[in-house]
Amino acid sequence: MIEVQHLNKTFRQKGGQVEALQDVSLCIPDGSIYGVIGYSGAGKSTLVRCLNLLEYPDSGKIRIGGFGEITLIHGKPYVGRRKNHPAESAGADAEPGSAAELTEPTELNDPVEKAVQADGPSLRKMTARQQNTLRRGIGMIFQHFNLLDRSTVYDNIAYSLKYTKRSSREIRERVCELLDLVNLSDKIDAYPSQLSGGQKQRVAIARALAAEPRILLSDEATSALDPDATESILNLLRDVNRKLGITIVLITHEMAVIKAIAERVAVMENGRVVEEGSVYDIFANPQAKITRKFVASSSLLGRLEKLMDEDAELLRIRPGEMLVRMVFEKEYVGQAVITNAARKFGFDLNLILANAEYLHGCPLGGIVGILSGDPEKIREGIAYMAENHVRTEVLRDEQVDHLSAEHLDC
Amino acid sequence: MNKSIIYQLNIWIAEQLKTIAPNLYKYKVKFAESGEATLEMFWKAGLIAFVIGLILGTLLVVTKRGGIRRNPIVYHLANTIVNVFRSIPFIILLIFLIPYTRAIVGTSIKVKGAIMPLVFGTVPFYSRQVEVALSGVEEGKIEAARSMGSGTLGLIFRVYLPEAVPALIRVTTVTAISLIGLTTMAGAVGAGGLGSFAINYGQNQSYEDIVNVCVVVLLIVTIILQSLGNGLSRLTFNRKLITIRRGRKTGKAAPAASESITAES
Numbered sequence: 001m002i003e004v005q006h007l008n009k010t011f012r013q014k015g016g017q018v019e020a021l022q023d024v025s026l027c028i029p030d031g032s033i034y035g036v037i038g039y040s041g042a043g044k045s046t047l048v049r050c051l052n053l054l055e056y057p058d059s060g061k062i063r064i065g066g067f068g069e070i071t072l073i074h075g076k077p078y079v080g081r082r083k084n085h086p087a088e089s090a091g092a093d094a095e096p097g098s099a100a101e102l103t104e105p106t107e108l109n110d111p112v113e114k115a116v117q118a119d120g121p122s123l124r125k126m127t128a129r130q131q132n133t134l135r136r137g138i139g140m141i142f143q144h145f146n147l148l149d150r151s152t153v154y155d156n157i158a159y160s161l162k163y164t165k166r167s168s169r170e171i172r173e174r175v176c177e178l179l180d181l182v183n184l185s186d187k188i189d190a191y192p193s194q195l196s197g198g199q200k201q202r203v204a205i206a207r208a209l210a211a212e213p214r215i216l217l218s219d220e221a222t223s224a225l226d227p228d229a230t231e232s233i234l235n236l237l238r239d240v241n242r243k244l245g246i247t248i249v250l251i252t253h254e255m256a257v258i259k260a261i262a263e264r265v266a267v268m269e270n271g272r273v274v275e276e277g278s279v280y281d282i283f284a285n286p287q288a289k290i291t292r293k294f295v296a297s298s299s300l301l302g303r304l305e306k307l308m309d310e311d312a313e314l315l316r317i318r319p320g321e322m323l324v325r326m327v328f329e330k331e332y333v334g335q336a337v338i339t340n341a342a343r344k345f346g347f348d349l350n351l352i353l354a355n356a357e358y359l360h361g362c363p364l365g366g367i368v369g370i371l372s373g374d375p376e377k378i379r380e381g382i383a384y385m386a387e388n389h390v391r392t393e394v395l396r397d398e399q400v401d402h403l404s405a406e407h408l409d410c
Numbered sequence: 411m412n413k414s415i416i417y418q419l420n421i422w423i424a425e426q427l428k429t430i431a432p433n434l435y436k437y438k439v440k441f442a443e444s445g446e447a448t449l450e451m452f453w454k455a456g457l458i459a460f461v462i463g464l465i466l467g468t469l470l471v472v473t474k475r476g477g478i479r480r481n482p483i484v485y486h487l488a489n490t491i492v493n494v495f496r497s498i499p500f501i502i503l504l505i506f507l508i509p510y511t512r513a514i515v516g517t518s519i520k521v522k523g524a525i526m527p528l529v530f531g532t533v534p535f536y537s538r539q540v541e542v543a544l545s546g547v548e549e550g551k552i553e554a555a556r557s558m559g560s561g562t563l564g565l566i567f568r569v570y571l572p573e574a575v576p577a578l579i580r581v582t583t584v585t586a587i588s589l590i591g592l593t594t595m596a597g598a599v600g601a602g603g604l605g606s607f608a609i610n611y612g613q614n615q616s617y618e619d620i621v622n623v624c625v626v627v628l629l630i631v632t633i634i635l636q637s638l639g640n641g642l643s644r645l646t647f648n649r650k651l652i653t654i655r656r657g658r659k660t661g662k663a664a665p666a667a668s669e670s671i672t673a674e675s
Contacts, residue, residue, distance in 0.1 A: 052557055054553060054556055054557060128561055129561075132559040132560070132561055133559065135556065135557055135558065135559045136558065136559035138557070139557075140554070140557035140558075142550055142553070142554060144548075144550050146548070146550035146551050146553065146554035147551075147554075148551060148555075148569065148572070148573060149573065149648045150572055150573055150575060150646070150648060150649060150650055151572070151650075152650075152653060152654075152656070154656040159555070159558055159568070160558040160559060163558075163559055163560075163564075172656070175656075188656050188657050189653065189655050189656055189657050191648055191649045191653075192648070193648040193649070204554075207554075207558070208557075208558075211558070211559075217557075
């Protein structure tokens with residue numbers, strides 16, 4: 001379980017300050033693939049860098065399973081027992097399974113440290129060594145791969161293994177094992193410059209997994225790849241997640257990536273998490289404006305907004321007509337609710353756009369169409385559809401338009 | 411047989427030298443001595459400057475603002491030392507350092523006395539060059555290494571220095587060539603060398619051929635150094651000079667199938 005609470009981070013620059021993270025709280029379940037989506041500058045990169053302390057949040061708490069709790073005070077990481085847990089202060093280990101190294105008590109002489117103690121009892125500054133231990137337990141892959149160009153594939157993958165107590169024979173075995181996993185066994189002696197982008201990212205994944213981390217952070221890992229390589233890397237990540245049970249935190253600006261492999265997603269904007277939930281729910285029922293935009297970008301129904309903006313001929317309606325979006329809820333995609341309603345209430349449906357797809361085994365579908373007939377009947381029909389698990393949204397209503405026009409005349 | 415061919419060749423060269431540069435031939439022993447002195451100053455001062463410059467340059471990169479171990483005090487100290495010594499013309503530095511050289515090395519003349527000023531003249535320039543070379547290592551590589559748990563030393567010895575090798579070779583070449591230029595000035599403290607040979611025997615006695623030959627010899631040395639540097643830099647770009655093969659020794663060729671990167675299920 002990765003849990004972050006109230007993370008704040010402000011970058012101070014010459015031109016002013018950028019609030020990269022504002023009160024970000026998240027909970028990432030073990031063994032899941034968790035997506036974080038946002039436009040560039042939304043703070044998602046900063047968030048993921050805070051998880052392995054490549055960046056220090058100004059304040060907040062980070063809990064990473066097995067590493068205990070890290071508290072950030074004035075941009076410095078502290079470890080120790082949690083506040084308000086007097087029962088735990090007796091034992092040396094704050095919690096079972098936490099690294100003993102992180103919870104050993106040490107002497108306190110520094111007055112600053114003492115001041116910190118007032119803030120949270122028995123907190124100690126996290127040493128560089130503790131931070132490196134933490135980082136070794138979290139793998140990370142990057143948009144631009146960041147392989148060492150002057151090292152062979154073998155040496156790149158063996159990089160972090162040299163920090164473990166493995167013999168050179170064991171290192172060799174582990175590297176071969178990883179190369180098998182990423183399907184690049186024949187490239188063991190190749191240099192990164194001899195590999196394609198997708199192959200480089202595979203090596204990077206093997207390298208990140210070398211020291212057997214439980215968490216893999218992926219920072220726009222597919223953004224620099226062509227569609228084929230993107231798909232193969234996403235498949236590999238899914239395999240890694242399933243076979244090895246590694247938690248993957250995936251940040252991206254492409255909704256298609258989230259749709260392809262993530263189970264849960266957090267949508268970020270201006271350093272805040274504006275929406276969070278299962279990928280299915282986010283796609284089926286986006287709330288925030290930015291989420292709608294992301295969902296639209298990856299769905300056929302998303303073209304509607306564009307057509308509306310362009311005021312396309314297709315969407316113009318005559319008096320007595322209504323432009324309606326109808327979205328099916330999870331289990332009801334296969335049912336003929338709309339035609340039933342049309343028959344029952346005697347209105348016509350002029351189909352404009354329709355889409356159906358599967359997201360994590362759940363069907364997701366919707367229709368945009370123009371309903372024509374008796375307005376009263378249409379309203380009743382819409383109510384009927386809502387009862388039968390079809391969410392409807394009236395986008396344009398000629399009557400309403402007329403009314404408002406009349407009001408304006410007065 | 412071989413020996414006699416070389417002997418014949420030497421005779422031939424001597425004959426040619428006699429006709430092309432008769433005055434140089436007259437002072438050939440002095441010329442050889444000067445060449446030797448230049449060479450000695452070059453490699454001794456060069457070696458010391460290489461080590462110190464590498465350390466100082468690395469220190470500058472590591473401790474500067476945004477570096478992996480920011481330390482304003484160390485950075486400003488190193489930076490100021492480098493700036494001060496870089497701005498002193500070498501010939502002035504040579505004289506300025508005389509008492510200190512005497513105190514440290516025991517003598518301030520001859521080749522022995524010239525080494526220290528040569529080091530002082532080279533290190534600031536070289537450490538700046540090293541700083542530039544190391545700054546060229548992509549930020550992302552450093553970040554990746556940090557994410558794998560490398561500390562400051564790990565980052566320096568496993569990322570910064572190895573990744574910057576081609577650039578380091580280039581800047582070392584440039585520095586070596588400028589060091590050759592500096593050694594010619596060391597005649598000012600009686601260290602001899604080709605520079606003072608050219609002045610004392612060529613210029614002062616109006617033996618033009620001596621000056622010309624000195625120019626040609628230095629030119630050849632420079633060209634050799636430059637080509638060596640360029641070649642090595644090219645050979646180490648995106649690869650190691652000598653690659654250790656780790657491929658499985660199964661004898662059979664690796665399956666060609668995994669050429670395609672979409673082989674995943």
